[in-house]
Amino acid sequence: MSFHHINILNLFYRTNTKYVYLHKTDMFTINSTIIYDMLIYSMILILIVFFFPFVSNNLNNNRIIELKQNYKVKSLEQRALQSMMNPHFIFNVLNSIQFYLTSNDSRNAQINLGRFAKLIRMNLEINKEKFISIYNELEYIELYLSLEKLRFDEKFKYKLHVDPNINDKLVHIPSMILQPFVENAIWHGIAPQAGVGELVIEFMKNDDILTIIVFDNGVGIDSSMINKSTHKSLGIKITNDRLSIMQKIYNEEFSMKIIRVENTNPELSGTKVTLKIPLNLV
Numbered sequence: 001m002s003f004h005h006i007n008i009l010n011l012f013y014r015t016n017t018k019y020v021y022l023h024k025t026d027m028f029t030i031n032s033t034i035i036y037d038m039l040i041y042s043m044i045l046i047l048i049v050f051f052f053p054f055v056s057n058n059l060n061n062n063r064i065i066e067l068k069q070n071y072k073v074k075s076l077e078q079r080a081l082q083s084m085m086n087p088h089f090i091f092n093v094l095n096s097i098q099f100y101l102t103s104n105d106s107r108n109a110q111i112n113l114g115r116f117a118k119l120i121r122m123n124l125e126i127n128k129e130k131f132i133s134i135y136n137e138l139e140y141i142e143l144y145l146s147l148e149k150l151r152f153d154e155k156f157k158y159k160l161h162v163d164p165n166i167n168d169k170l171v172h173i174p175s176m177i178l179q180p181f182v183e184n185a186i187w188h189g190i191a192p193q194a195g196v197g198e199l200v201i202e203f204m205k206n207d208d209i210l211t212i213i214v215f216d217n218g219v220g221i222d223s224s225m226i227n228k229s230t231h232k233s234l235g236i237k238i239t240n241d242r243l244s245i246m247q248k249i250y251n252e253e254f255s256m257k258i259i260r261v262e263n264t265n266p267e268l269s270g271t272k273v274t275l276k277i278p279l280n281l282v
Contacts, residue, residue, distance in 0.1 A: 092151040112150055119143045131282050132175045134168040134203055141182060141201065148186050156190045156197035163204045171210065172282040174242065180235030181214045181273045189218025189271055198267065209253060210279045217270035220260050243275075252278045 093116055100109035122140045126132055132140075138160055145158050162168050182201070190197030202213040240256050247254040255276045263269045 089148070089151065093147050096150045112147065115143055115147055119147060126175050129175045131172040134162060134166065134171050134173060137173060137175075137178060138162070138168065138201075141178060144179070144182065145186075145199070152186070152191060154196075156186065156199060158199040158201070161200070161202045163202075165205045166203055166210070168203070171279060173210065173212070173277060174246065174281075177239060177242075177275065177277075178212065178214065180239050184236065185214060185216035185218065185271065185273075189216040189220065191218070193219050205279060208279045210277050212275040212277075214273040214275075215261070215270060217267050220271050243277075246277075250278065250281075254278075 093112070097109050097112050097116070100106070100112065119140070122136075122143065126136075126140060142160065149156065149158075178201070182199070185199050190199065198217050200213070200215045202211075202215075204211045204213070236258075243254040243256050253276050255274075257274045259272050259274075261268070261270055261272050
């Protein structure tokens with residue numbers, strides 16, 4: 001083999017060697033880039049898996065705290081409103097009791113004075129509670145209705161019904177949730193109309209939902225009252241706000257619906273309020 005041939009082979013070898021070397025360097029560069037990208041993606045994944053839920057939980061916790069504070073404010077507003085019993089109600093009840101006394105009907109005077117005293121005491125006790133059993137709520141409502149009947153000279157009758165599948169001593173509802181609707185049904189539904197009115201309060205179980213219906217066959221209550229701030233609608237507006245906040249806190253249904261019921265039979269026409277809340281709050 002000539003010297004020229006040897007140089008050509010060396011050049012070829014070097015060229016091939018250089019080629020191979022460059023190829024390996026390129027592979028190393030590519031592999032380094034892939035490893036770098038994988039590290040970046042891994043860090044992002046770690047942040048998503050561990051850090052973001054922590055931040056999200058903190059945000060959710062702060063939101064829940066804010067909602068609970070708002071609910072507390074609304075509850076305090078309603079307690080303040082509830083604790084200030086309508087002076088006309090107090091005056092008329094005491095007037096009726098005085099009438100029994102001046103008529104020498106001491107028995108009825110004592111019965112209704114006892115009811116009135118118990119209503120005042122229960123009103124103060126209920127205002128301290130966040131939830132109240134259906135049993136205690138109905139006891140309070142029935143005391144209130146019996147005195148309102150006395151005040152309005154038996155102008156209305158009422159019916160209270162609880163689904164047999166509901167244990168009224170174990171199932172609880174938010175305190176003071178019914179009073180505004182019962183009060184409005186009597187004062188602004190039944191009282192202005194002629195004749196004897198009727199008020200029906202029902203508690204029904206639908207799966208895990210407690211449905212409460214308050215129906216009166218009075219002149220009706222405009223649903224637009226919910227968003228007004230007059231005294232007669234304030235209790236309803238606060239109740240609606242409380243239900244909305246509770247729905248966000250518990251992430252379950254808390255709803256209120258007021259509709260005007262029309263029927264050819266006047267006794268079946270009136271206002272229907274439907275409240276829906278979770279069955280097992282406590």
